[in-house]
Amino acid sequence: MPLQQSEVLYTAVATAENGRDGRVATDDGKLDVVVNPPREMGGNGAGTNPEQLFAAGYSACFQGALGVVARQEGADVSGSTVTAKVGIGRNDDGFGVIVEISAQIPAVDAATARFLVEKAHQVCPYSKATRGDVTVTLA
Structure with a gap:
């Protein structure tokens, strides 16, 4: 909504x-x-450049969403980092962007980390804003 x-x-x-x-x-x-x-x-x-600014904002927002999800799930994300890679290139409409989000969460196992990242992607305002228009992959 x-x-x-x-x-x-x-x-x-x-x-x-x-x-x-x-x-x-x-x-x-x-x-x-x-x-x-x-x-x-x-x-x-x-x-x-705008892509660096977008990457900075997206990674910070996603890290915040990861923290919210971790509190809800009772998971420890202390010491975690989120990296956003924002690419720009030509497409059928002129130019478009593509994003890759990766998170390092040392306090949890790989399956838990993947679960938390996927859940954070559902609640992160930047992820919601780009959904359907920007390819976002979770690494």
Whole structure:
């Protein structure tokens, strides 16, 4: 079910100047970065890029979802890490992204880790937002 405006707890606001070759900043000043296309896409690679920002946000959000799921299941995810790899490339519609999420959860066995990651993927807001439009694999 889609989130309704009346249910919003927090809204992040960021403004970009000059798209992929400029600057992006949040209204509170906590994030203010130069963005440049990566060398692989013909840019100078001097700044960060939207895919890195998306990967950072997705991995942090997924780690949070993993923590929620672990508490519900009584599992220990202390010392865990979540890595998001975000790729961009051409598709039939112009460009698209693909995501690979991997989690290292040292305190549980492989089967439990897989269960927790799959369950986190069902509740993570980023996973929900991309479902159906972005290929997301769980490694």
